[in-house]
């Protein structure tokens with residue numbers, strides 16, 4: 321049986337795999353992209369119905385194609401983002417094979433390369449790039465037992481308010497997903513509780529510029545990596561309803577019951593940590609710091625951007641923030657469902673290679689792993705804060721394609737000694 325051979329095999333045709341394909345083609349590296357579902361599947365089926373991009377169309381895109389027919393200041397819906405990525409793959413003629421799952425990759429002993437098992441046969445590749453995404457498997461912390469009398473789903477499976485049983489809802493997690501879902505449920509007339517942990521919450525707009533612009537000019541998307549000892553803090557932003565600052569006081573005043581971190585469950589009762597006011601205060605501090613940095617930038621560069629003092633005027637504290645509840649009886653509160661917006665884990669179990677630490681996390685430098693020929697793309701903080709975002713992954717992809725190209729150049733080198741051997745043969 322003949323085995324298909326390819327120089328570089330890219331696993332996953334989300335934004336990461338597509339961006340890499342463009343750079344590999346530019347570098348003349350023959351490659352193949354395998355995708356187990358459809359191109360940009362996560363944007364089609366891994367997101368709720370009303371989701372729009374968190375950044376405006378002028379920003380959340382690759383450099384070489386605009387969102388045609390979309391107002392650059394608007395926030396494209398999830399299907400539009402998926403179509404955009406599909407169009408992009410077509411435009412660059414990315415060699416993508418869909419409906420093919422990669423099940424195993426292992427090093428070939430005694431020579432360069434990897435044997436890759438797929439649902440459609442075996443492939444040999446000099447390089448394998450895992451572009452399988454940062455948000456693969458939903459994670460629900462083990463707080464409420466599965467047999468508790470309440471429906472529990474992860475935000476990954478949330479679609480719209482009608483999908484939930486009648487009654488009140490607790491949303492756990494106040495990153496962009498949790499905050500947006502709680503906002504939607506509250507607007508739909510559901511009694512909603514939102515469990516708020518640590519978060520950053522930049523202003524959506526300030527002095528006429530979107531926060532994506534401020535993070536850009538202030539160099540904050542490009543922050544290289546987390547400082548040792550600092551925790552990743554989620555950014556809570558939203559492009560929904562035309563784009564509004566995610567403000568937990570506003571949500572509280574509109575009827576969302578804010579609570580602290582969800583801590584424990586016993587006999588139908590949930591308890592919350594006493595950290596709600598601290599978490600909201602830290603989010604406020606982050607918001608105000610952004611305004612200060614923006615003001616300083618305007619002044620230093622003499623920009624003509626109108627002052628916006630009202631951005632510093634806070635909403636009144638809602639009662640749930642002044643007097644946070646620490647316990648809720650699910651039955652008494654009528655809570656029939658819990659949505660866990662608590663993040664994801666990655667799965668590299670198909671990679672039987674020496675590229676992981678003892679916890680199973682990729683060991684790499686900007687996506688170049690310690691196992692020669694194995695690369696990662698789309699990891700959180702792969703090189704910078706922007707690494708998992710559409711525009712950010714494009715720059716990481718360029719680095720990976722350049723590294724693969726450099727290795728290819730060395731591999732193809734033939735010196736005088738090699739020529740002498742060839743001549744003698």
Ligand SMILES: Cc1cc2nc3c(=O)[nH]c(=O)nc-3n(C[C@H](O)[C@H](O)[C@H](O)COP(=O)(O)OP(=O)(O)OC[C@H]3O[C@@H](n4cnc5c(N)ncnc54)[C@H](O)[C@@H]3O)c2cc1C
Pocket residue numbers: 331332333334335336337354355356357358359360361362363367372373374375380420421422423451452453454455497670697698708709710711
């Ligand atoms: C709710 C939510 C909203 C987001 N909104 C934005 C936003 O507005 N703007 C922004 O810039 N970013 C946003 N992001 C972040 C990021 O852009 C997306 O998560 C994006 O989908 C990541 O792209 P990716 O290519 O790294 O991974 P994915 O899109 O997950 O693509 C990976 C692909 O690999 C495939 N795959 C996995 N394993 C295998 C295998 N073994 N064999 C073959 N194929 C495999 C999967 O089917 C998938 O299609 C958001 C993320 C989430 C969760």
